Amino acid sequence: MERTVLVSINSSLIKSVALVGSFAPIHGLSFKFLSAPFGACQVQNGGCHPVASCNNLPGSFSCACPPGTEGDGFDCQDVNECELNSTQSNNCSDQAVCHNTNGSYSYNGTHCEDIDECLTGNFTCPDNSNCTNTEGNYTCVCDAGFSGNSSLCLDIDECALGLIQCPNFSNCVNTKGSVMCSCWHGYQGNDTYCEDIDECLDNSTCPLQSTCINTNGSHECVCNEGFFGLNDSCVDINECNNTELCANGTCMNSVGSYYCDCFKGFWSNGTECVDMDECSSNTSVCQNHSTCVNTPGSFRCPCNDGFLLNGAECQDVDECQDPDDSPCPEHSICNNTVGSYLCPCTPGYKPFSLGCEDIDECKDNTTCRSDQVCTNLPGSYNCSCRTGYHEKNYTCVDTDECEKSPCDPLARCWNTPGSFSCHCPFGFSGNGTFCKDVDECVVLTQPCHKLANCYNTPGSYICQCKSGYLGAGPLCVDFDECQQDNRRCHFAATCSNRIGSFKCSCSQGWNTTKDKGHGKGGCLDLDECLSSTLCKQSICSTFCPFQSPVVISVCESVFPFSVWVVLSFPSSL
Known part of the structure; x- marks a missing residue:
C-alpha cells in the first residue's frame, strides 16, 4: 500500500514523500523507512510521534516507538503489561500487584509470602466459630x-428442621451446638434405641x-379376684353381700373368696350349689319303660314314648289300632311294636325322608325288553312298544300308519320304521296332512312368456299365447293370419298381417262395413254411377266379375254415341 507523508520545514510545505518500505517491530521498536532529504529528523522530529525516536538514514529516515508502547512510529500507544494476554509481559510474581504506567508498569515485589492471620491472632471472628487461613x-x-456468616453464628435447631431421626418411643431435644434423643418415661436406652422398662420385675412395685x-412405658396393678383397690392397697370383698350368690344354699365369706353351704338335693362346687343328678347313678330309680328326668333338688320318671302309665307300670300303646288315624305316611302299612310302631312302604314304594316315594323301576334297563319303552307308574310300571310299533308275538313290530290314510287325499304317505311321513305332490304346498294348490301364476315371478297368459291348474299351470301368436316351445311368436285363406277377409278386401293380429282392408270401389272387411259382409260395393263426376252426360253402369276385386264402370253417350270403360283396382294390385 502506498502512503503519502507531509514533511514541513520552516513551517512551509516543501515536499511530498512516498512510502517505500514497511516496518517490523524489533525488541519493542517499530521502524518506518521513508524517502526524504538528508537530516529530515532535525525538523519537527521528522514528523514522528513525539515519544518516538527519529533516525536519519542515507536518503531517508525512520520512526521508532519506545519500549512500553506500540505503533508505527507516527502513532505510538501505551501497552498495558498488566493485562492477561498482553503483547509485552511483566516480571511480577503471582502474589504481587501490577500497576500499569504510561510506557511501563510498576509492582510491589517479585516474591510475596502469605501471612497466616489465624497464627498471628490478627483476625476477628464471632463466637462459636474458628479462624481458617486462606491465601492472602x-x-x-x-x-x-x-x-x-463471618459476623454471627447461631445455634442450629436440628429437631425443628427434621435433621435428626430419633428412635421410637423418644423425643428430639435440641442443645447448644448439638442435639440428643431422650427416651420417654418408662423407657430406657440411647440415641439408637429405646426399650420398655419392665417395672414388674421389682416385687415391691404393686x-x-x-x-x-x-405395659409399654408403664405398668398396671390389678387386684386379685375377691379383692378391690383402696388407697394403693387391695382389700377383701365380702361376696356374700350379693344376695344372688349361693342359690339353693347359704353364702359363707372367706379371705378373697366365699363358699356355699347347700340345701338337701344339691352339692357345693365351692362357689355355687349345683343340683344333685339322681338319674346319673348306676342304680335305676325308675320303673321299666320309663326315663329318669332330673329336676332341681329331685327327679321324676315319665313313661317312654309308646307307653302309658297304668298304676305304677308303663304299658305299650298300640298306635296302629285305629286305621282311620294311622300315624304312618301315605303308601305305607302300620305295624305295632313294643313301645313303638313300624311303617314299611307298600310294594312299589321305598322310604324317603319322613315318607314313602315311588320306586322308578324304569331306571333299571332290564325291567322291560330292549325293544320296549318303560313307563313308570305310581307304585308300578308299564312296558309298551314305542310309538309307531305294536306288540306281535312278544316282539315290537313296525306299524304301517299309511294303511289308515292319515295324510291329505292329495298327499302320498311314506311308511318309515316307527313312523310315517306325508308329502304333498308337486304343485301343492302343506305338511302332508293338508295340501293346498300353489297358484304358480301368482307365486312365480314370470312363469310364462311375456306374450302369453298364465292359467293356474290343480298342481300345475299352463301358458297360452295371446291371440295372434303361436307357441314355439317356451316362446310366443307372431302368426301370419293372412297365409290362411286370406284370413277369411271379404273377397274384395286385402289381408295385412300385424304383430299379433291382422287387418282386412276393402279395395277401391268398396266401402268398409261394421265387420271391418271380415266375412261376406265386410265390404259393400260402391255404386260409382251415383257419382256425378264419373260419367258426365252419359249413362253409367257398373259390374264386378265374379269374385274379382276389379270394378268395371261403363259410360255410354247417346249423342254422339260413344262408350268408355272405367276400371277400378284394389290399391294392392
Whole structure:
C-alpha cells in the first residue's frame, strides 16, 4: 500500500514523500523507512510521534516507538503489561500487584509470602466459630451445630428442621451446638434405641393381693379376684353381700373368696350349689319303660314314648289300632311294636325322608325288553312298544300308519320304521296332512312368456299365447293370419298381417262395413254411377266379375254415341 507523508520545514510545505518500505517491530521498536532529504529528523522530529525516536538514514529516515508502547512510529500507544494476554509481559510474581504506567508498569515485589492471620491472632471472628487461613486472607467458619456468616453464628435447631431421626418411643431435644434423643418415661436406652422398662420385675412395685401387668412405658396393678383397690392397697370383698350368690344354699365369706353351704338335693362346687343328678347313678330309680328326668333338688320318671302309665307300670300303646288315624305316611302299612310302631312302604314304594316315594323301576334297563319303552307308574310300571310299533308275538313290530290314510287325499304317505311321513305332490304346498294348490301364476315371478297368459291348474299351470301368436316351445311368436285363406277377409278386401293380429282392408270401389272387411259382409260395393263426376252426360253402369276385386264402370253417350270403360283396382294390385 502506498502512503503519502507531509514533511514541513520552516513551517512551509516543501515536499511530498512516498512510502517505500514497511516496518517490523524489533525488541519493542517499530521502524518506518521513508524517502526524504538528508537530516529530515532535525525538523519537527521528522514528523514522528513525539515519544518516538527519529533516525536519519542515507536518503531517508525512520520512526521508532519506545519500549512500553506500540505503533508505527507516527502513532505510538501505551501497552498495558498488566493485562492477561498482553503483547509485552511483566516480571511480577503471582502474589504481587501490577500497576500499569504510561510506557511501563510498576509492582510491589517479585516474591510475596502469605501471612497466616489465624497464627498471628490478627483476625476477628464471632463466637462459636474458628479462624481458617486462606491465601492472602482468612475466613471464619461456624462450629458444628451452628450456622451464619463471618459476623454471627447461631445455634442450629436440628429437631425443628427434621435433621435428626430419633428412635421410637423418644423425643428430639435440641442443645447448644448439638442435639440428643431422650427416651420417654418408662423407657430406657440411647440415641439408637429405646426399650420398655419392665417395672414388674421389682416385687415391691404393686401391693399385696394384686398382680403386676407390664405395659409399654408403664405398668398396671390389678387386684386379685375377691379383692378391690383402696388407697394403693387391695382389700377383701365380702361376696356374700350379693344376695344372688349361693342359690339353693347359704353364702359363707372367706379371705378373697366365699363358699356355699347347700340345701338337701344339691352339692357345693365351692362357689355355687349345683343340683344333685339322681338319674346319673348306676342304680335305676325308675320303673321299666320309663326315663329318669332330673329336676332341681329331685327327679321324676315319665313313661317312654309308646307307653302309658297304668298304676305304677308303663304299658305299650298300640298306635296302629285305629286305621282311620294311622300315624304312618301315605303308601305305607302300620305295624305295632313294643313301645313303638313300624311303617314299611307298600310294594312299589321305598322310604324317603319322613315318607314313602315311588320306586322308578324304569331306571333299571332290564325291567322291560330292549325293544320296549318303560313307563313308570305310581307304585308300578308299564312296558309298551314305542310309538309307531305294536306288540306281535312278544316282539315290537313296525306299524304301517299309511294303511289308515292319515295324510291329505292329495298327499302320498311314506311308511318309515316307527313312523310315517306325508308329502304333498308337486304343485301343492302343506305338511302332508293338508295340501293346498300353489297358484304358480301368482307365486312365480314370470312363469310364462311375456306374450302369453298364465292359467293356474290343480298342481300345475299352463301358458297360452295371446291371440295372434303361436307357441314355439317356451316362446310366443307372431302368426301370419293372412297365409290362411286370406284370413277369411271379404273377397274384395286385402289381408295385412300385424304383430299379433291382422287387418282386412276393402279395395277401391268398396266401402268398409261394421265387420271391418271380415266375412261376406265386410265390404259393400260402391255404386260409382251415383257419382256425378264419373260419367258426365252419359249413362253409367257398373259390374264386378265374379269374385274379382276389379270394378268395371261403363259410360255410354247417346249423342254422339260413344262408350268408355272405367276400371277400378284394389290399391294392392
